[in-house]
Amino acid sequence: MATIYEVSELAGVSLATVSRVINDSGVVSPKTRDKVIEAMRELGYRPNTIAQSLATKRSNSVGVLIPELYGPFFGVILSSIEDELRTESKHVIITAGHSDEAIEKDGIEFLSSRNCDALILHVYAVSDEYIEQLRESNIPIVVIGRSVPGMESNCISIDNEQGGYAATKTLIELGHRQIATITGPLWKNDGKRRFEGYRRALDEFGLEFNPALQAEGDYEEASGRRGMRQLLEQEIPFTALVCANDEMAAGAVAVAQQRGISIPDDLSVIGFDNVYFTTYMNPALSTVHYPIEDMGRMAARCVLRDVYGMNGKAIQNRFEPRVVRRASTKGH
C-alpha cells in the first residue's frame, strides 16, 4: 500500500500538503490540490486509518454491546445502528454481553481496549452506578433500553410499565377477567416494569392479582412453554394471557395449541416487542410494539452528535409503546 510519503514525492509537495488535501483542512491552491489528487489516484493511495487514529486519537469506531447477536430483537438494533453510523463512515465493533455481569463488564473492557470513540450499551446485569462510573472514565456512553438516573440525555429508553399496562388493559377491555401472565426475568428492569404495568391495570379495574396465574420466564421461547405448562397445571381457569415478550408468547401458544386450546377462542394471548415473526404465527400474534429500530437509530445519532459533533437530526430519548391488535386476542 502506498503511503502518504510516496504521494507527496510523486506530487512534488510536502507531507503536510497531502495531508491537507486528504482531510481538506487548511487551504491548498487548486493547482497543487489537483497534482496531489492525481498522484493519489495513480498510486491507488488510501490513507491508513490506524495511523490516522494514532495521530488524531480518534478511531472512528463505536463499540456496541448487546445481550445477544442473534434473535429477532437484537438483529434489528444492530442493523439500524450500523446503518446510521455507516453513512458517516464510522464503523461498528460488536460484542455480546449475554445478560451476565461478568461478561458484560468484560465486553465493555474489551471494547474500550479497542479504542472505541464511544460505546452503545444494551446491558442488563451491570448496575447504574457502574455505568455512571464508566462515564467518568471519559469514554462517551449511550445506554439503550434503560434510563440511568443522571444521564437521561444519553439514554434511549421506553416506558415498559406503560406497555405492560396497555397490553393488560386491552385484554380487560375485551372482557377478560382471568388474565394470566408469563413475565420476563424479574431481576431485569424491563421484566419487572412490564409486570408492574400488568399489576396496575388489574388494580385499576378492580381485578385481584392471583400469584398462581403468574409464571416467570427468561424471554426465551422455551420458558414460554414451561410457563404455559405451569399455568395450566394450576387448574385455575383463565381466558387471557399476557406475555412479556413475543418469543415466550410463541412458546406459550405452541403448548396451548398442542393441548387443544384454541387461540383466540379459548384463550387470548398478547406478546410484547412486535418482532417480525409475530405475523408468521397462526393466529398472528397481538403484541405491544417496541420501536426498536428507531431506538437503535437514535442511539447512533446520539453518538454522532456527542462524539463526532454532527448535529441536525432530531433525537428522541424516550419512547412510548403501543398495542398492535392482531388475531390472537378476541372479546370474551
Next chain:
Amino acid sequence: MATIYEVSELAGVSLATVSRVINDSGVVSPKTRDKVIEAMRELGYRPNTIAQSLATKRSNSVGVLIPELYGPFFGVILSSIEDELRTESKHVIITAGHSDEAIEKDGIEFLSSRNCDALILHVYAVSDEYIEQLRESNIPIVVIGRSVPGMESNCISIDNEQGGYAATKTLIELGHRQIATITGPLWKNDGKRRFEGYRRALDEFGLEFNPALQAEGDYEEASGRRGMRQLLEQEIPFTALVCANDEMAAGAVAVAQQRGISIPDDLSVIGFDNVYFTTYMNPALSTVHYPIEDMGRMAARCVLRDVYGMNGKAIQNRFEPRVVRRASTKGH
C-alpha cells in the same frame, strides 16, 4: 491514559522491557517482570491497541460482511463468528451488503480501509473473479455460503442442490405428485442450486416439471405470500410445496391458511434453513437444516488458522444439508 513510557519510568526499566512483559516475548527476569507488572497495575495501564497495530501492522480485527444484520439467519452467523473470534481476542467489524453489487463492493472497501486483518464475506452480487482478485490484493478472505473455484479451502459452503433435492424427494416419497415451488432469486447461486435440486428430484422420479407451479421469490416473507397467491391463481392443483427458505414458507403458509387451506392436510409445505422460528409456526415447519452456526464458526477458525497462525481446531469446508421433518408435511 498512562503510556508505556510512564510505566517504564515508574518501574525503572526501559520501554523495550515493558513491551516484552506486555507481549511476553523475549525473556525478562522474574524480578523485573514483577516490577513492571506492579507499575502497570499502579498506573492502571492498558496498552493502546492502535499504536500496537501501527507498529505491528496487525489490527486484530476481522471484517464481516453479510447481506443483512437482522433476520433469523444472519444473526446466527454473526453470533458464532464473534463468539469464536472473541476467545482469541480478535474483534469483529460488521457491515451489511444488502445483496447489491455496489453496496457489497463498497462494504469490502470500507472494511479494508479499516485495516482488517481478514475479511469474512457472505456476498451474492459480486463475481467470483472479483473475489479472486481481492485475494491478490493480499488481504486474506474467507467466503461463506459459496464456493469460489480455485480457493475452495477458503470457502465454507453447503450443497444447496442436494438440499433442494432432498426436500423435494421427501415430499415425493410421501406420495405427492403435484409439487409446487417458490424459489429464491434465481440470480443468486443458492436460489438457483436449490431450484436445480428440485428439478433433479422431479426428474429422477419421472415427474414432469410444470413451470406454472413455480414462483420466484426473494427470500423475504412477503415474496412467499406473493408466490403462494400466484400459484393459487393458476388453478392447477398441487398437494405439496417446497420453499427455498423458511421465511417464504412462513408467508406461503399464512396465505394458504387464510384461504382455508389446511397445512398439512390439504397441502404439505417444506422450507429451507431451519431457522429458529420454524418451531413457533403452527404447524411446525418441516425444513432443510442449514448448519449456519457451524459454518460461521468454521469461517472464524479459518481466519484464526490462516491469519493468526492458530491451529488445532478442525475445520470443515463443505457441509451437507439434511431434512428435518415436522408437522407441516404428511403423506398423500
Next chain:
DNA sequence: CTGTTAGCGCTTTCAG
C-alpha cells in the same frame, strides 16, 4: 537478560 534506537503512517503546530 536489558537498553538504544529506529521506525509504523499520519496530523499538526509553527515558520516562512
Next chain:
DNA sequence: CTGAAAGCGCTAACAG
C-alpha cells in the same frame, strides 16, 4: 499557500 519537524504509543532489531 506551503514545508519542516515533532510527535501519537508501541514494537523490533541490534547491541551490549
